[in-house]
Structure formats: structure tokens, C-alpha cells
Amino acid sequence: xxxEIIERDGNRIRFxxxxxxxxxxxxxxxxxxAEVPTMAIDEVxxxxxxxxxxDEILAHRLGLIPLTTPEGKYGFSEDCDCQGxxxxxxxxxxxxxKEAGEGIAVVYSGDFESSDPEVVPVSPDIVIIRxxxxxxIEIEVFAKMGTGKDHAKWQPVTVSAYKYCMEFDxxxxxxxxxxxxxxACPKQILKREGDEIVCIDPLACTLCDACAExxxxxxxxxxxxxxxxxxxxxxLGCIPPESIVRQAAQILIKKSQELEEQMKTMxx
Amino acid sequence: xxxxxxxxxxxxxxxxxxxxxxxxVKKGEDPGKILDDLGLKRYCCRTMIIxxxxxxxxxxxx
Amino acid sequence: xxxxxxxxxxxxxxxxxxxEGHTFLNILTQTLQENPDVNFAAYIIDHPKxxxxxxxxxxSDGTPFEAIxxxxxxxxxxxxxxxxxxxxxxxxxxxxxxx
Numbered sequence: 001x002x003x004e005i006i007e008r009d010g011n012r013i014r015f016x017x018x019x020x021x022x023x024x025x026x027x028x029x030x031x032x033x034a035e036v037p038t039m040a041i042d043e044v045x046x047x048x049x050x051x052x053x054x055d056e057i058l059a060h061r062l063g064l065i066p067l068t069t070p071e072g073k074y075g076f077s078e079d080c081d082c083q084g085x086x087x088x089x090x091x092x093x094x095x096x097x098k099e100a101g102e103g104i105a106v107v108y109s110g111d112f113e114s115s116d117p118e119v120v121p122v123s124p125d126i127v128i129i130r131x132x133x134x135x136x137i138e139i140e141v142f143a144k145m146g147t148g149k150d151h152a153k154w155q156p157v158t159v160s161a162y163k164y165c166m167e168f169d170x171x172x173x174x175x176x177x178x179x180x181x182x183x184a185c186p187k188q189i190l191k192r193e194g195d196e197i198v199c200i201d202p203l204a205c206t207l208c209d210a211c212a213e214x215x216x217x218x219x220x221x222x223x224x225x226x227x228x229x230x231x232x233x234x235x236l237g238c239i240p241p242e243s244i245v246r247q248a249a250q251i252l253i254k255k256s257q258e259l260e261e262q263m264k265t266m267x268x
Numbered sequence: 269x270x271x272x273x274x275x276x277x278x279x280x281x282x283x284x285x286x287x288x289x290x291x292x293v294k295k296g297e298d299p300g301k302i303l304d305d306l307g308l309k310r311y312c313c314r315t316m317i318i319x320x321x322x323x324x325x326x327x328x329x330x
Numbered sequence: 331x332x333x334x335x336x337x338x339x340x341x342x343x344x345x346x347x348x349x350e351g352h353t354f355l356n357i358l359t360q361t362l363q364e365n366p367d368v369n370f371a372a373y374i375i376d377h378p379k380x381x382x383x384x385x386x387x388x389x390s391d392g393t394p395f396e397a398i399x400x401x402x403x404x405x406x407x408x409x410x411x412x413x414x415x416x417x418x419x420x421x422x423x424x425x426x427x428x429x
Binding site: 010061 | 324327
């Protein structure tokens, strides 16, 4: 197995994994999307809300706000000592109070007061609601850990995807150097070098096969390598992307250990 | 009404970007360039911002 | 993860793994099939919303428990290897970027 990181920028990471099966990489992708836990607002107590948005819509908007999640600090409230009731060990409380004065007041996610400075909205500029004079909201919300399996608001990523790596197979004996393939490529990654057609950026290839179709002499073949993958993960800012990938693999380990233990007790 | 918190398609956060977008479009900048600046690469998120009409100011009087 | 045994014969087992889905079962059956002692390994989720995956494993040699335990061990090692390689690659990338 070989891993190489191509790009790490903002909330994005791209890497190549070589020497694994499609099943493994797909399990990893699914784990990242559905089982890596993050914090999200789950319960809302509305003390007052006379704005134009209904309580339910307001609560839904609040739930979708991504929150920064310190790794390993909080666990699921079902596994907590409080047995899912909610306590400071598994819940974070936010309070928000805002009233429009003379003009229009915009309620931002930065107006929340969090009980834990490590768990805050990823951006302070998220517009929650606009208030006009005489409108006022006062709410108390509880955030807890959850997984994307239960609700998409707990998903730590927007993009978690992989594609096969491309192998460019060029037959110089069949090629007539008509350069139709170069024109056909939508990504413009083919180039003529002397008497050969070469691919200058194999990672950008989308495996669309347009070059092979454009060639009347079958000089080009695009092969998919199903042991080598380009994996892209784009986080939301809750957890850094490299940590998301690591946590996903750890979840897979935990699951296998659990099954192994169960098998041991069953066979005994 | 109000700008949605996340992109309907991919789940990316967009509610913190609309105000800046609207402000800069009013100044006469090229909308496509602003979206690039804001880091919205996919067309799903871009559509969310471009097609949004803010009417909450009109209805909040009632 | 809760396991219910449905059928147990000398060389065959049928179990229901509650609380899991394609994410884990797909890679598990694939790892099981890599084992030459395993005749048959597959799972089915009868209804996507209300059922739990049912796993059937049949072996020609040894017991099905051993086969599953071997597969989980293999999967564990693979994931561990991935974490190590990934961490190493990330460190390398970071060092290179700082230069």
C-alpha cells in the first residue's frame, strides 16, 4: 500500500492510494460520510421568537450550522453517564438573545454564546435571521455528537469521493499523428511530443474516453487501474480533512475488533 | 426568503458568503470572479448564490 | 454491533449483524472471499430501511468462526497500515511545503 498526498488546501485534501481494493476504498468513503462523528445543534428551546420565520424553520436553520469539533473531547450522549438525557460531558449549550433596535438587525452565528470555546460555529458570519423593529428572539440550543447516518447535518464533509487512476496506453505504430485526440480531450491534457502523443497531467483525466473514440486507428486506449485511486475529501471546517480520513480508518478498525470479539465469545 | 445555510446539493456552507457577494455585485464587480474568490467551485453552490432573491426585508413588516 | 445467530452447522454459519450496513459488510465479505478455505461468503439486506444485514459464511476447512476472525484481523491490519502510511505521507507533504 502506498499513499501520496497531492494537495492540501483550506478544507480540502487530495491523495493517491495505491495497492488497495475498490471495496476498501469504498468502505472508507462511506465511513467518512456516514460515521465520522461531529457536533451539531440538535435541540432548540425557543423562549421568544416573533420574527417572520416559524420556530421550526428557525430550528432547522440552526441545526445546519457546522460547528468546530475537538477530536475526542465529546462522545455520543447515548454512551454518556447521563444515558442520553444530556449533560455538560456530552452536550454544548449555546444562548442567543437579540432584539432589533431602530433599524434592521441581522442575527449572525457569531452572536451565539457557547459554553465551550472549542465548539463554535465554523464561521461567525452565517446569517441566521433578519429582524425588524419590535422583533426579538431569545433561544437556547443544545449541540451534541452525531453521525451522518442519522442526519446530514452531522456529516463532516461536503465531498468524499474517489476515482480510478488512468493509464494511458499509446501505440506509436498505429498512430498517424492526426492529432484528433488532442482536440477531442475536454481537459486538454494530451500533447504531441515528437512522434508520440503523451498525457501531460494523468490526474486531471476524467476517463471519458473521448480521445480513444476520436482515434480511427485504435492507437489510444484508456485503462482504469482499479488498485490505484485518487481520493478527494472536502471538509466543512468542523474537523480538518486529514483528521477525518484518519478517524474513518480508526472506525473501521474498531468495527473489526468488535466483530472479532463477538465471534470469540460465540465460538467458545 | 433568507439565504439557505447550506447548498441543497452538496451541503457546503453558503450563508456566510451571500452578504459579501451581494455587496460586491452592487459595486459592479464580475459575479463569476466574486464566486471564485469566495471559494465556491461547484456549480451547485454557485447557483444557490446567484439565484437567491432576498425578500425577507419585504415580508418582515407583516 | 449486536449479533444474532440464525443457523449454525459445522461448516456453515448464518448471522444477523445489527446496526451495520454495506459500509462494513461489503469489505468484510470481500476479505472473507480472499481466504481459500472459504467456499461462500455473502450478505444480504432484505429491506434497506427495516432490516439488518444477514451474513452467510461457508468454509471447506476449519470453522466459520475462524474464517471471520481471520478476515477481521486482516481488515484491521489493512486499516492500520493505511493510517500509518497516510500519516507518514501527510507529514512528508507538510515538511515539503514548509521548505
